[in-house]
Amino acid sequence: MNAIAVYEGADKPVVTEKPRPEPSAGEALVRTLRVGVDGTDHEVIAGGHGATPAGDDHLVLGHEAVGVVEDPNDTPFEVGDVVVPTVRRPPNGANEYFARGEPDMAPDGQYHERGIVGAHGFMAEYFTSPAEFLVEIPPALAEWGFLVEPISIAEKAIEHAYASRSAFNWDPESALVLGNGSLGLLTVATLDEDFERIYCLGRRERPDPTIDIIESLGATYVNSNDTAIPDVPEAYEPADFVFEATGYAPHAFETIEALAPNGVGALLGVPGDWEFEIDGGRLHRELVLHNKALVGSVNSGYSHFEAAVESLAALSEAFLGDLVTGVYGLDDFEAAFADDDTTIKTAVEFAAYEER
Amino acid sequence: MNAIAVYEGADKPVVTEKPRPEPSAGEALVRTLRVGVDGTDHEVIAGGHGATPAGDDHLVLGHEAVGVVEDPNDTPFEVGDVVVPTVRRPPNGANEYFARGEPDMAPDGQYHERGIVGAHGFMAEYFTSPAEFLVEIPPALAEWGFLVEPISIAEKAIEHAYASRSAFNWDPESALVLGNGSLGLLTVATLDEDFERIYCLGRRERPDPTIDIIESLGATYVNSNDTAIPDVPEAYEPADFVFEATGYAPHAFETIEALAPNGVGALLGVPGDWEFEIDGGRLHRELVLHNKALVGSVNSGYSHFEAAVESLAALSEAFLGDLVTGVYGLDDFEAAFADDDTTIKTAVEFAAYEER
Incomplete structure (x- = not known):
């Protein structure tokens, strides 16, 4: 079968031939x-x-997949079920985090991530997965099912941020999403029902398709070239909830200044080392005197995928159509890896969904 | 009656004469x-x-009080009840935070703090308080009742930190308390039942009475002159829970490096402005990839005072005797404000408790 992989030392993915996987006991085969x-x-x-993966010279890419069960292989699934796989797998049998259904809380070394670290991904015509790591979704969502994984990332971060405010009566009204990439935009859309006012910060100038999407969702675009994050409270309003999806390290700390009293910032970016100066005294004092919190969040678990399916079902086709700027077959899969100002969200298509 | 106050422009408290307060409707008079x-x-x-307070040239000090109801004045209390007052009061009638019993979550301008900001404190022979801000404690705790307020500060911070970990299965084993002042020591004692291993960091050299107390509680003293906070995980172990009670701003950020995966740091210090360099990229990444959280916490509410009464009752007389290095009458009240290496926790005594 065909797969899209990146070889060690290469800086571009290629199509490669791999044997079609055989499901082991407890695994289903997914097209x-x-x-x-x-x-x-x-x-x-x-x-x-x-x-x-250990012993391999390449990594099959892809951690945001949707597929159709081809061979249930004695799992509870039926042929034709539409499923989304979760990403983490236990490296050596199970461990406590997987045993209690919280692989997203496993520390380094206690997980592989399919398509990212230590295990091949889903960018292939077929993949196998233990049934416990497959989330069934309604067939009507098959076309957009590859968005369940990124939405689940937001769901987990939101859940953990809300938990941090659960010791008191918290009634958030305003949210600030940092980043107008696909995760930022999906989060703006997902938060839409919970917040009266949503702001989304980016560094793009108009005209820009992401700004159009933000405004079509009823949210307000904040241009970081005009308004630095610490100035958002005065220029717009303090945010009860900040969702950082930029990976730009100063934003993690500027988040403290953007928050309203009793607010929480969810951090999701993964920057490299970077030393810079902060007014640490002011930020420390601000966290304490106004009961603010910062919550880091990575990956997501089964329950977050389930929540994401609900959220995806509530998103409009118009928004999804604007967000997904391209779906490409194997013939022009390179286009799915473009990273320019007209590309927002892309996918590689291995097969079209056909109802049975 | 006598009161201990600090006058504007002065840098020392003095004994001053004030009229004995008259309880208004809904208030009790407390000796x-x-x-x-x-x-x-x-x-x-x-x-x-x-x-x-507005219009006054002085502030009566004191926010950690215990007293005896002298005149219930139609409140539910009885003469002789031993009570501890909470600290915050609404500035102009009630507001939403006080209405729902969460004055500790009120932002700037929505509270006074007795003995601190905008309202006279409890360092006087008598004080009045609305009954809803008085917490009854067992008469057996009358002697140590002035510790209920500082313990309540720890209770709130611990509650909020735990809440931030409530979205997953969190089973903390190791705690690191930053600061060996009285709040740090009270926290070590309060955490004792919940953690298998507790570390307390300070910058004192042996011999030192606070180190003796830490060790008498079965905790491990970490000398910050030998081991910087980011080195604690390697020198000792990473901490599931960090409690920052130093007000030293770099500690707020170093906390991230001391935490174990999925750990949380409660921040309580209130430093002044201070710019310094951090490896913000590494700290941001560490928060995210290991699901860490920082939770700021200030003040405490009625429920935290109630929890503190329980915690105080569980502390040993030996510990309390070591912690409280002096209780002074009005004649030598200045000694209660000493700030040297032999002073840990002090109180001013206005009257001895007599059982009725």
């Missing part, structure tokens, strides 16, 4: 429909993140 | 037993924190 591309894929390709 | 002294009092005296 891949679509696999999304995100910033993590670009980091993996650039060699800044992730690792090939 | 003061003891009032503790802490770092906030020192900051208020130094002029770095707090404000006198």
Whole structure:
């Protein structure tokens, strides 16, 4: 079968031939429909993140997949079920984090991530997975199912941020999403029902398709070239909730200044080392005197995928159509890895969904 | 009656004569037993924190009080009840935070703090308080009741930190308390039942009475002159929970490096402005990839005082005797404001408790 992989030392993905996988006991065989591309894929390709499976010279890419069960192989699934796989797998049998359904809380060394670190991804015509790591979704969502994984990332971060405010009565009204990439835009859309006012910060100038999407969602675009994050409270309003999806390290600390009293910032970016100066005294004092919190969040678990399916079902086709700027077949899969100002979200299509 | 106050422009507290307060409707009159002294009092005296009540040229000190109801004045209390007052009061009638019993979550301008900002404190022979701000404690705890307020500060911070970890299965084993002042020591004692291993960091050299207390509690002293906070994980172990009670701003950020994966740091210090360099990229990445959180916490509410009464009752007399290095009458109240290496926790005594 065909797969899209990046070889060690290479800086571009290629189509490669791999044997079609055979499901082991407890695993189903899934025919891949679509696999999304995100910033993590670009980091993996650039060699800044992730690792090939032990003993292999390449990594099959892809962690945002949707597919159709081809062979249930004695799992509870039926042929034709539309499924989305979760990403983390236990490296050596199970461990406590997987045993309690919280692989997203496993520390370094206690997980592989398919398509990212230590395990091949889903960018292939078929993949196998233990049934416990497959989330069934409604067939009507098959076309957009590759968005379940990125939405699940937001769901987990939001859940953890809300948990941090659960010791008191918290009634957030305003949210500030840092980053107008695909995760930022999906988060703006996902938060839409919970917040009266949503702001989304980016560094693009008009005209720009991401700004159009932000405004079509009823949110306000904040141009970081005009308004630095610490100035957002005065220029717009303090945010009860900040969702950082930029990976730009100063933003993690500026978040403290953008927050309203009793607010929380969810941090999701993964920057490299970078030393810079902060007014640490002011930020420390601000965290304490106004009961603010910062919550880091990585990956997502089964329950977050389930929540993401609900959220995806609530998103409009118009928004999804604007967000997904391209779905490409194997013939022009390179286009799915473009990283320019007209590309927002892309996917590689391995097969079209056909209802049975 | 006699009161201990600091006058505007002065840098020392004095005994001053004030009229005995008359309880208004809904208020009880309380005869003061003891009032503790802490770092906030020192900051208020130094002029770095707090404000006198509008129209007054002085502030009666004291926010850590215990007293006996002298006149219930139609409140549910009875003469002789031993009570501890909470600290915050609504500035102009009630507001939403006080209405729902969460004055500790009120932002600037929505609260006064007795003995700190905008309202006279409890360092006087009598004080009045609305009954809803008085917490009854067992008479057996009358002697140590002035410790309920500082313990309540720890209870709130611990509650909020735990809440931030409530979205997953968190089973913390190791705690690191930053600061061996009275709040740090009370926290070590309070955490004792919940953690298998507790570390307490300070910058004192042996022999030192606070180190003796830390070790008598079964905790491990970490000398910050030998081991910087980022080195604690390697020199000792990473901490599931960090409790910052130093007000030293770099500690707020170093906390991220001391935490174990999925750990949380509660921040309580209130430093002044201070610019310094951090490896913000590494800290941001560490927060995210290991699901870490920082939670700022200030003040405490009624429920935290109630929890503190329980915690106080569980502390040993031996520990309390070591912690409280002096209780002074009005004749030598200045000694209660000493700030040297032999002073840990002090109180001013206005009256001895007599069982009725």
